[in-house]
Amino acid sequence: MAETTKKNIRNFCIIAHIDHGKSTLADRLIEMTGQVSERDMDDRLLDSMDLEKERGITIKLTPVRMFYTASDGEEYIFNLIDTPGHVDFSYEVSRSLAACEGAILVVDATQGVQAQTLANVYLALENDLEILPVINKIDLASADPDGTKAEIEDAIGLDCSAAPLISAKAGINIKEVLEKIVTMLPPPKCADEAPLKALIFDSYYDNFKGVICFVRIKEGSVKVGDRIKTFMSDKQFDVTEVGVFSPGLTPKSSLSSGEVGYIAASIKSVQDTAVGDTITLVDNPASEPLPGYKQALPVVFSGVYPLDGSKFNDLKEAILKLKLNDASLTYEAENSMALGFGFRCGFLGLLHMEIIQQRIEREFDIEIITTAPSVSYKVHLTSGEVIDVENPSRLPEPSLIDYMEEPIILANIYSPPDYVGPIMELCQEKRGIFLDMTYVDSKRVRLQYKLPLNEIIFDFFDGLKSRTRGYASFDYELSGYEKSDLVKLDMYLNGDICDALAIIVHKEKAYARGRAIAEKLKEVIPRQMFEIPIQAAVGGKIIARETVKALRKDVLAKCYGGDITRKKKLLEKQKEGKKKMRRLGTVEIPSEAFMSILKIDSE
Amino acid sequence: MAGIYIHVPFCASKCSYCDFASFPKEFGKQEAYFACLYKEMRSRFAEYKDKTYETVYFGGGTPSFADPKFILGAMRLIRECVKLSDSAEITLEVNPGTIDRNKLRIYKQAGITRFSIGLQSSDDKLLKKIGRIHDREDFVKACDILKGYNLSADVMIGLFDQTKESVKDTIDCAINGGVKHISVYALTPEVGTPIYTDYLNGELPDSDEVADMYEYVVKYLDGLGFKRYEVSNFAIPGFESRHNLNYWRRGEYIGFGVGASSFMNGRRFTNVFTIDEYVHFLLNGKYAEASSDVIEGEDAKFEFVMLALRTSVGADVNKYRSAFGSDFFTDFADALKSQKAYLDISADSVKIKDEYLYVQNNIIVAFMK
Known part of the structure; x- marks a missing residue:
């Protein structure tokens, strides 16, 4: 060639x-x-x-x-x-x-x-x-x-x-x-003789080669044997392989400016090669990194617990392995009264959350319970201290809180003009503040709204799709934090508080949300041997109540010709079903109940 | 003791809730079927001839719809092949629309001692709706024909728009006919049956309404001297079905015919579910087993519990010890603890409290390891 x-x-x-x-x-x-x-x-x-x-x-x-x-x-x-x-x-x-x-x-x-x-x-x-x-x-x-x-x-x-x-x-x-x-499209600008500046735009962990960094060489060149470092990490590595994608990894002797390829250097963790970071040479380093690096910060948080409490260590292994390949996933161990030991994980968004959850279940074969996602609130305490709260059950007592702030997004919604009404109504319900509306053309309108992120994670996408018959599209960016009148909504099952079901909501919405969640839980919690009261409470005051009635009929019919085996199989199935339930005190709750509280029809 | 079950898979027509081995259109295969059934009986009895048999049960389908000479033939064969106790309970299921004095004459010859009549309801409209071929009048006539025998009636609850009054009338009708044993079954809408559509359309009573009806029945029958000895079975004391009690005591039984199940020497096996397959196997000199499981260890212990807890006397702890050589209270310590609110526990027995017998599955699964 x-x-x-x-x-x-x-x-x-x-x-x-x-x-x-x-x-x-x-x-x-x-x-x-x-x-x-x-x-x-x-x-x-x-x-x-x-x-x-x-x-x-x-x-x-x-x-x-x-x-x-x-x-x-x-x-x-x-x-x-x-x-x-x-x-x-x-x-x-x-x-x-x-x-x-x-x-x-x-x-x-x-x-x-x-x-x-x-x-x-x-x-x-x-x-x-x-x-x-x-x-x-x-x-x-x-x-x-x-x-x-x-x-x-x-x-x-x-x-x-x-x-x-x-x-x-x-x-x-x-x-x-x-x-x-x-x-x-223009060709790349080149500067082979300058000190190395290689932009990491992706990376993944390979069991044999360590982290494979996908790079664009902006300036300089890199070859096998070079000692490299990045700007965001103080570690140094020896390059073991460089190459290009054709489309599999194809080794080359070197990469130089203008080229796109990969670098392997026995790097143990993707944390050390964050996307957006710049690789340079230890011996002849660039004076400054390429612009635009940002630490990818999680914006959505959810508790992840093993369905079977004894699988905690397996879950930990799984999360560690996923983390190897996913620098944006964060986790820290937490303990819930209701769910035992698990992790509070941080995600880039709802899709990222869903992907990680499904990968844990599919690739690592661990059944998990995930709590309803939350965002990170800034809680200003009366002591003057400011803390981040990602787990609603960790919200301090109201008397200790001076005020709270919640993350806000700027949303762009595109839709045929016919649906402007329903979209505005939805944004209104979600505490949105109208910013602008422009006609892209006669067939499409762009609506801009400022919305609290915690409303977006609560059934916004589905609401938007159903109100616009799927015609609207939506995109957003985080715009910062704003002061807001927020309260913790607690759920009680059979008289016991269930920390894993707690959510933080705007005060105005607490009543409706509490009622909707109680109704939803009534739907998803199967009837048991005794009556189960479900209560929603704000600051200890009950604002909604539902009851799961006691089970009254749970018996197998006649055994025709004495077919005991069939009966036993039916009971085994019932037993299997019970294994998918989590016992909270005396009450058995299906694991999906914790997420189902998100899927509530808006009123 | 051991029981004998014989399945007769023929019916005049199929009821709308039926998902059992019953084939109205295959009546023409009656001769071939019974020939194979006899063949199966001969072979099996040769294997299990050392047992004493205490009960025989002809179930269906509609045994009374088949030519009675085949019933007679089966009984002759039993008596020739094995030892049938002199006091044996020999039951034949009867559809009220298919019994007459001529048939009875032959049943008498066969030595039938007990008839279980499929009344289901005394409401003619309801009977029609669920596809029964008989009416209330047929039942009254059948009782008259069968007078003097040990009679049982099957009653269904959970039917379309059924009321307590309607169930009460059905029970009264059965008792007036001389019935001393009543089985009450709630309709189970099985996938694939015509009634399943009605169930999906919400035309059947919900589980609370069925539970109401059931509780009513328990109370009403109790007042009439019918004691609940198993979750679905009620009898004047002394008239309990020995054949069924044997199932719940985990006794042995040998089943013949399509779909019939057996439990002999620690093995449970069930025959194939269609007449053609059944006939094919037997004619080729093979048994027609569709499944076979040797039940041992924890499985056997669980079966003991699952069956015993259906009955009002519950699990006999001493029988458990002699059957398995271990202590019931030790083996099931966890379940006994978690379920104690729903159980009556004494030194000799463990039973489900009366008020929880109808939600027994939830309790029984706790005993499953």
Whole structure:
């Protein structure tokens, strides 16, 4: 293969709203460049495949290096860096974008600009990327390519006159996309002789090689044997392997500026190679890191407990292993009166939370109970001290609290104008404050609201989807903390307080929420040998009460022809069912009850 | 002692709640079926001929729908092959619409001592709705024909719009017919039966309403001298079903025919569920077992508890010790502790308190290891 000069490198990513065809286009590009017939994913990626398929979203893909001989007769190297497709991972997206010079913006011609389209475009613009708009799904009957172009021009101000009209699925006009990558996206700027600056945009833990850092070399070069360090960690490592993605890990002797590849250096934990951090050489270090590093902070917290208390150590192992690969997951041991020993885990968002929970259950085969998610509150004590409270049951006595603050988000909601009413109503219910409304075009409105994060984790997505028949899309960013009138809502079962069911709510909402949770618990707690009162209380005052009536009929019918075995099997099934329950005092509660309190129909 | 169960899988038509081995359209296979049944009896009895048999039970399906000569044939075969106690209880299930004096003459020859009549309800509208072929009048006639025999009646609760008054009338009707034993079963809507649709549509009483009806029945029958000796069975003292008591005492029994279950020498086995399969196996000189489990250790102990706790006398601690050589109170210490609020515990027995007998599953599973 001929030596390829750096003006022939294109580093880019593909950004899109969910389902607009990002992954399909990536597949086509890879196919057209003949690199591999199908996406060849390593084991790490296969792990998350089930979840991705179920939800129709891409969580993460490995970068791919492609060779393309353009119509100018020259051969180009394309490094396609994929980005996670969900708001929970927007920081990771921003670092992936920072590793590129260009971005392909895929917009579905049947749906137009959506919330994530915008959010991702803004991220790309912040990172000074050249954006190549591509209109996808033009083969569908409801496609409106001209309207979509106009919409992109209006909403984003991008010139779409040369945007390829494609169908990634049907393979229409893919060649044009490849050519436009060459002509419209810039080559990387290079400085091979400068001290090494390598941006870590992803990493994962490999049992044999240690952490594999995915890097974009911005300046300088790195080779096997170099001693490296990062700016955020004081540890040093010896490089054992460098290479590129073609698409599997393919070792090379060195990587230099402008290139995308990986570095392995027997690094024991992904903590030491945080996404966004900069790798440099110990002997000839860069004077400052690349800009834009942020520590990924968890925003959603939930208690994770083993269903079977004796599995605590297995759960700990599982979380430690997941943590190896996921620097944004945080955990600390906690003890609940109701659930025993477990962990309070911090997540980037609800999806991240769900992914981790499912991986614990699927990959480590540990049944867990998770409590309803909470956010982190800043509690200002009368003593003047400020503490962070992530576990509602740890909220200090009201008399010790001066005031509390809760995290606030800025939400962008895109929707056809018909649903503005229901959306405003929903945001209103969720204590939202209206900021702005603009027409993106005649078919789409952008609503901006300021909303408390603790309302978002409480059934907001489902509410938005159901009120807009799935047409609205939603994206948000954290904007800070605001003072708020919050109270702890306690739940009592059979007269005993259940700490794992406690939540922190706005005072105005406590009554309705308490009533709704009591009703929901009545629904999910099966009838038992005795009557079980369910009570919701604020500051010791009962605000709602429901009763699970005592069980009155639980008996197997006639044993025809003396079929005892069948009877026994039915009882065994019942016993199995009981194992999925958690005993709180005398009451048995199904493990899903703790999460079910989130799924409450709004009134 | 041991019991004999014979399954007769023929019916005039299938009731809407039925998911048992009953095949109205296969009546033409009657001869082949009984030939195979006899064949099975001969082979099995050769294996288990040293036991003394105390009860015989013809269940269905509708045994009274089959040609009575096959019942007679089965009884002759039993008497020829094994020792049947002189005082044996020999029960035949009867559908009120399928009994007459000619049949009875043959049953008499066969030595039937007890008839269990499927009354279900005295309300003709309800009977029709659940697909029964008989009416109240048929039941009265059947009782008249069977007068002088030991009679039992099956009664169902939990039917469409059924009221306590309707259940009371059914019980009165049975007792007027001379019945000394009543089994009360709550309708169980099984998946795949026509009534399951009605259940899904909410047309059947809910579990609280059924529990109300059940409690009413227990009280009403008690006032009439019918004691509850098992969760679903009531009798004038002395008229308890010995065949069924044997199941609950974990006694041995041998079952013949489609879907029949057996428990012999510590092994439980159940036959295949269709006539064709059954006939096929037997004609090829094989038994038609669909499943077989040797029950030992903890399993056997649990069975003892699960069966005994259905009865009002409960588990006999001394019998437990002689059966398993271990102490009941030690073996089940945890369950006895966690369930003590629902149990009557004495030095000799452990039973479920009367008021909790109808929620026994919840208690019994605590005894499962």
